[in-house]
Amino acid sequence: MPSFEFDANKSALNKEKHGLDFEESKELWKGPVFEFPVREKMREMRYVALGKIDGNPYTGIVSYRGATIRIISVRPSNQREIEQYAVSIKKTESRISKA
Template identity: 45%
Template sequence: MEFEYDEFKSKRNKEKHGIDFVEAQLLWDDPDRMEIPAKAEDESRFVVIGKMGEKHWSAIVTYREKKVRIISVRRSRKEEIEFYES
């Protein structure tokens, strides 16, 4: 799988949420990861929920051609964790 992202946004995400977009790519190694549509007005976006170690993370992504574009990553919300664990 090929990824793309804005380098500046990746650095800002690391400062704000403690994870950059290179680290976030490990979410796709989780065989139990889930993907659900996200609300967006300008393009189709998805929330990818997965675990890295013992922590749940949620990535907002879109698909451009054959690449996954990472938009943001944060710790999963309570309802996202419940959805993942159900």
């Protein structure tokens, strides 16, 4: 499992707003996760991470500090993100079956 860092206050706020804190959010990286760059903010590139926690789709916003994943936000995925995750899974399975 990769190493993580996060702001404890933001983690508590995320728990209030989305039902899980960042410690629980680490589960997102235990299965297939697809990451897409979203934007550069304050010289830090951010990524959308699509995956599942306990079988439910979640979307994270993260940045990287070396090999460490910095969790910025994690919430239940919206319909568009769920569809994007499904497409990414199919593409990956197709590549694996052709190999």
